[in-house]
Amino acid sequence: MTGETSAPPLARTTNGNGDLSNPFAQERRVARATAVQPPVRSREIAAVAAIIILCDLTIYRGHGFAGYAMLFVALPVLFVWGAFRPRAGTASWTTGVMLLLLAARLVWCGSALAVAAGFALVAAFVMALSGQTPFVAETAVFASQSIASGYRRFLHYGRASATSSLTRLPLLNVGLPLLALLVFGTVFVLANPDLVASFSEALESVVQHVRAWLLHMSVGEVAFWIAAAWISTGLLRQASSSGGMSEPAFPEVTADVATETAPTTTEASRLYPAFRNTLVTVIVLFAVYLVFEFRTLWFREFPKGFYYSGYAHEGAAWLTFALALATVFLSFVFRGGVLGDPRLPQLRRLGWIWSAENFVLAAAVYHRMQIYVDFNGMSPMRTVGLFGMTAVVAGFVLVLWKIAKGRSFGWLVRRQLWALALTIYLFALTPVDALVTEYNVRRIMAGDPAASVQISVHPISSEGVLRLEPLLNCDDATIREGVRALLAEREDEAELSAVRNQQLGWTTYQVSDEILLERLRAGRGRWADYRDPKLRGAALKRFHDYAYQWY
Secondary structure (H helix, E strand, C coil), X not given: CCCCCCCCHHHHCCCXXXXXXCCCHHHHHHHHHHHCXXXXXXXXXXXXXXXXXXXXXXXXXXXXXXXXXXXXXXXXXXXXXXXXXXXXXXXXHHHHHHXXXXXXHHHHHCCHHHHHHHHHHHHHHHHHHCXXXXXXXXXXXXXXXXXXXXXXXXXXXXXXXXXXXXXXCCCHHHHHHHHHHHHHHHHHHHCCHHHHHHCCHHHHHHHHHHHHHHHCCCHHHHHHHHHHHHHHHHHHHHHCCCCCCCCCCCCCCCCCCCCCCCCCCCCCCCCHHHHHHHHXXXXXXXXXXHHHHHHHHCCCCCCCCCCHHHHHHHHHHHHHHHHHHHHHHHHHHCCHHHHHCCCHHHHHHHHHHHHHXXXXXXXXXXXXXXXXXXXXXXXXXXXXXXXXXHHHHHHHHHHHHHHHHCCCHHHHHHHHHHHHHHHHHHHHHCCHHHHHHHHHHHHHHCCCHHHHHHHHHCCCCHHHHCCCHHHHHCCCHXXXXXXXXXXXXXXXXXXXXXXXHHHXXXXXXXXXXXXXXXXXXXXXXXXXXXHCHHHHXXXXXXXXXXXXXXX
């Protein structure tokens, strides 16, 4: 029929999931998404890294308005420097000047409103760099799209990594193994305080400074880095000349490609020698370290004054970090052009050997945590550590499944995020305080008073306090009287909380609080001596001082 344009046969066949029934649809969708992406340049990566550091210093670690002033002065410069063909015009100059004036105001006398205006102006500045007029409503939409743009750009980074200019550097064949040796070796040293102490004084000072910095780095700060990297990458993508608001939000999310797109022909990969050398290096390093781990921490009696916190707390965290690094490295190795290399079976064999060592290392981490639990009982944070370690192991298993079954990198990332989300969900469902307190109470009643430190030091929710009643019959008078005083204090708090919640309404209702209040009212005669705040405070102090010897 005239006037109609018939679609190509392949483009018309869909199944409601982004034309997955078309064997070429996914490839065309990926190609279209890649075509609109500007090339990956080292300048862009450097700009993102600089923005992350800047945001960390001025926002996360910052404490005042002068930090925000520095942020609003430096961000426009970094966006201009890192963007691909930015379109600097009247609007970008205008918003840039406005940011400078706002920074001056923040240095003089800042306010939360000025900070909010600064972030809005940054979004307007980036929008102007992309060649668009930063109207207010459009700027809000533009800023919101940085999340989707960052996602697309990260996918492009992954596709571009296989053809990066770094793959042409012969130095990588030696440099990558040395880097792996340095990184994993440093982590193993940090996991063992005696190894840190055995280094020379100068090197020990450097290691101690790095260790102190990393120990003060929280999970929240790492999440902040990821968010800063994601948003800044998305904004840089939008600031490039090919940016715009017409791109689909998530062009590749509609399909979960089952297998890695391997090269159709077998061809030697430039990265194969570097990956092979690195795997051999870490296999040897892990073997040496695991022998050291078993010789120093397994099947031995720990002397009085043993540094339990350094080995079993901080050390377990460092070894978990090593496992996470191994997960990232393995997922990076077995993808892209390496899958078309005829020597892939040999590389996989090395991967399996290193994987076996990683599982032994995981057992060592669980063992270190068990050492700490045996020393002075269970705590909520040790439960967090167990869940976190299990999530890391699950992520590592998923990497091995990806390698064995040829799954795509996108498949891996999505399943690992599922594993993390499921771990968080299960932890949220777990009655942590109830289980931890019951474990510690059983240890104490069995004649091990060390676990009392977990009751004295850590706050306990209602579900945990409900498990303290057996300690009222404890043979240790200091613990018994301390728990009596603690329950008297919790009764007063529960009564005040009940009155407050009754005023606030039914939305504050908690079953555990209600049951605890009933139990405390029924048993108040057992701690009536500690109705006096002074007597109660003295008993709690004796209990705390007594239990603190096992801290």
